[in-house]
Amino acid sequence: MSKSELVVLGQDDAVACCSPMVREPLGEEAAVDLARMFKALSDPVRLRLLSLIASHEGGEACVCDLTGPFDVSQPTISHHLKVLREAGLVGSERRGTWVYYWVLPAALAKLSSLLQTPAGALPSTAEATA
Amino acid sequence: MSKSELVVLGQDDAVACCSPMVREPLGEEAAVDLARMFKALSDPVRLRLLSLIASHEGGEACVCDLTGPFDVSQPTISHHLKVLREAGLVGSERRGTWVYYWVLPAALAKLSSLLQTPAGALPSTAEATA
DNA sequence: GGGCTATATCGATGGTCATCGATTCAGAGT
DNA sequence: ACTCTGAATCGATGACCATCGATATAGCCC
DSSP states (O other): OOOOSOOSTTOSSSOOTTOOTTTSOOOHHHHHHHHHHHHHTSSHHHHHHHHHHHHSGGGEEEHHHHSTTOSSOHHHHHHHHHHHHHTTSEEEEEETTEEEEEEOHHHHHHHHHHHOOSSOOSSSOSOSOO | OOOTTSOOSOOSSSOOTTOOTTTSOOOHHHHHHHHHHHHHTSSHHHHHHHHHHHHSGGGEEEHHHHSTTOSSOHHHHHHHHHHHHHTTSEEEEEETTEEEEEEOHHHHHHHHHHHOOSSSOSSSOSOSOO
8 A cells, every 4th residue: 555645546445536547647556456456357257256246135145156157167266256356356254154255346436437438428439530 | 158038238339338237247248248348458558558548638649659658669569559459448540650549438438337336335445344 | 073065275287468579561751 | 762760560488367177174064
């Protein structure tokens, strides 16, 4: 943490709200930090895991709920969950026999706000200027 | 494949606005598509490139503006720009001697809305439920 | 304790990726 | 046509990563 003097984006783990990267260039350190989080999202299995956890009732899911819907082995699921956890996107806790995972909303919100486009850029899709 | 009866997200390339993955599980095809876009964002250099392009005056930047701020070689920058373009995050056009790149806001908005957390999850940071 | 189930870790393997130097392609100007 | 400059492509290389089977760890129940 710390590194408190720069004006670059996302320098701490708090929510970098209202500072989309469209506004000002990203600092190098911030870019490294954010790239690590995006890399955690760059796998289809992890993306579905995250979505499965987030949309599960109670906001958390047991690993036993997560191994079923995938074609990959249990160690692979465990690996992907570890990646998500180390990226700060999910939290986990063992309760008795089972281990539960939940999404850390602040992390998602940080990335979401970073990608936010300033104006109502939504209507005109894709190749507007192309 | 197919599994067409589900209510899964983002099955087409339109903007998946208002359908954050926190709401309902991501379909497999949608996950593959989205993972490809997030992978393009999973590199610090690409993240800074994107931010540099987006925040440049006029909303677009010449490649000659982009090779300076990095320690990597010109072919590497060119490679990263290609990755961003093929991920549908930026557009490009040659104008005379120079090639210009600009951000495609709809793509960023799509990812941003996907990561949006439903309620005001912003205030309480991280381990809320832990 | 012994066995059973749920997760995590380990080690190996095949594939993908970031990076480079060298080269090629494209346009402009002389 | 020649040359100069900006940018993309090529081929190689070392690093990283997703995946697996085998094994280890953790907690429950009898």
